[in-house]
Amino acid sequence: MEERYKPEEIEPRWQARWEADQLYKAEIDHQRQKYYFLTMLPYTSGDMHIGHWFAMTPSDARARYLRMRGYNVMFPIGFDAFGLPAENAAIERDIHPKQWTYKNIANQRRQLRSMGAMWDWSREAISADPSYYRWTQWFFLQFLKNDLAYKKLSPVDWCPHCNTTLAREQVIGENRVCERCKTPVIKKDLDQWFFRITRYADELLDFSLLDWPETVKTLQTNWIGRSEGASVRFETEAGDPIEVFTTRPDTLWGATFMVLAPEHSLVEKLTTDEQREQVEAYIHQAARQSDIEREAVDKEKTGVFTGGFAINPVNDERIPVWIADYVLMTYGTGAIMAVPAHDQRDFEFARKYDLEVRPVILPKGYDSLDGDEMSEAIPAHGEMINSGPLSGTPGDEAFERTIDFLKSKAVGEFSVNYRLHDWLISRQRYWGAPIPVVYCPECGIVPVPEDQLPVELPDDVEWRPTGESPLKFHPTWKTTTCPDCGGPAERETDTMDTFMCSSWYHLRYLSPGYDKGPFDQREYDYWMPVDTYTGGVEHATMHLIYTRFFHKACRDLGITEGHEPMLQLRNQGHILGPDGQRMSKSRGNVIDPDEQVAMYGADTVRAYLMFGNRWTEGGAWNPENIQGVVRWLNRVWTLVYELKDMPAAETEAGIEREVVRKIHQTIRHVSNDLEQFEFNTVISALMELTNELYAARDGGKFGPAELRSGLESLLLLMAPEVPHIAEELWQELGKPYSIHKQPWPEFDPELAKEDEITLVIQVNGKVRDRITVPAEISEQAARQAALASEAAQRFMEGKEPSEVIVVPGRLVNIVV
């Protein structure tokens, strides 16, 4: 047996053995407590970089630890394979998206295998496989059947030259031009599919069942953006209702004008002939500008008077109606009542266009307010003034009393508004799951019957850019017959948002080959919900909201059980390039895991990723610091091989006790830190134990038998983090295969206990002395020992202590 540590020799060997033995296959076992450990699946737009390893290998270590603790752990993996980046990359390289994607999958699979993780490959799922997206389509049909999916007109960014929809990232620069042909992009209304996620907005705000990071909960809460207020019906002079949402109904009497979004449907009708030219010019410009460079924080408010007027329902006052781009069609109703005295945006607008500012709230500290004199809006709450019958209402009753007033006059009521919109799932793209619907001139929208799923994506399409959606362009694909009447019909040519595929992949892992449903109920009953989910925080508001919605919607359809799909969530940070910048090919700072594994071995890379940065923080990849891990593993390796040649020796009782103590302290340390996702201190604790074993050996008083037992404990604690070397050395010590089937070492608090401690002696909070005392020292004895300290006495300068604080086992502070 070669004695040098050669990871390139041992790692592939053990990986092959583990796989041949199906060591990590997760099967239902009702005798054991299950643990579903999920890590976000990779997207297949290229090769993996070290950031994937940073996300996955610590998760693997924790999953392995739980397995050794006796849990029946499922740790599955798959590929998120549909979507626009794949399609674009394919176009760039002039290769079919499918071919390109599956080529990437093959390489990613190889890369993932080289990690030595405990993936259960028998549960692999790929979202672009027909056997997978058949069920993505099936979920769509369930939503459609139960009124959770609907169609409506919605604007998209459109390139008039390429004649195609553009995704947000394909619209570039301040002038918003098409990334391909540089033509200015326009908005175009298309009939698209939506999911009613807003129906679940309130439930999604409830995180009581979740052990999730506060940051993610806050991000989701803000994203959903619930605000309470009133919905109030204004009317145009012609009698058309203009519905308005306001969080400040108490300021209704101060509404001196209204503002509509330029896209609002009533603009056309309200606009008078004199104003028409100006209004149309503004609308045209706003359509181009509405999304431009929003970073321009203090952008000056602009707008145009329509010439039309509306009636304020609380006082029947006639107020002018303007349009302005600071009112968004996508929030609320696309129309606001403007109260310049109490809203800063309205105030700026009013001053600019010389509109009336009328104070109707008198906050504490003000005797009176004069609209002409004000220099900014006063948003504070307070007593209502100039408010007709409600004048004099105190601030804390203003909201409710106004609502009551609105109800009594039947012009408004309490209302809740959300920032969250319904989920637009239509994509005018090729590389996605086709939406399983046909359009029949006789029967309208007809769902494809479930027994005809999947609606397969054709391979023989022109996927190079032609100005048409590839599915529309296909000569025959969209031509079909109506499932209802049998007449000629056309297929929907849009595909589904790829977030739809990833909203339920954790369910497909349960039974990836199952063909009677999206998952096998037996597997669901045993494994679900996901116990731990790990991945990047960048998914906080998209994927992680969608998957929660998906689960809740499916629960209401009787498909899933429980209220949440993933109980515990932990996010890792990002690994940056050695230059501290985000890794990118153009910067040339990408760290390729293949190269690192070839250079150092997978175990070293794994351990370094855990050791080098805090997992939740990430940081720059430092090519020097990895040497510490290289040396550590070499030292462990050397120590195991040195054992063979060690002369027999008696171990001194004290030494053995010390090592055993260190082992048990390390068990506690490593166990706690793995539970807490604090991987850097896991590795440092293992290094400390290694150093302790070396020190004991070097003392010459540590016999081979004791060293062997110390090493066995060390290897067991190393098994989750560095699985290959642990397995190899475990075998070298003559222990039975596999170390990964061994139970986690038991922690014994008695054995971890220190006999002696260093008692810190402070005078007035400053450390003056340290003495070694028995660990069990009484408070009284500690106090006496401290007062007896010469150093302490010197600093007490003969004064009497006014107070002596004893922290048992730690320190004594003498206050004089």
Added chain:
RNA sequence: GGGGAAGUGCUGGAAUUGGCAGACAGGCGUGACUUAGGAUCACGUGCCCUCGGGCGUGAGGGUUCAAGUCCCUCCUUCCCCACCA
């Protein structure tokens, strides 16, 4: 503008959650050993000092016997969202 996270040696980072600041590593320095290896091993390494000690966790203030940790004000960096009515 709103929200979130974080500021500790030359670097990555520890600190039992209010109790010895700098564990464990990297780097650097000095030395040992050399058939030179991706070496290895030993010792040292926050700053200042009159060698008693003094000062030190972004800045300033506060609470406390005791603050990296708690409170207030401010500064800096990174991330997310952005006219939210």
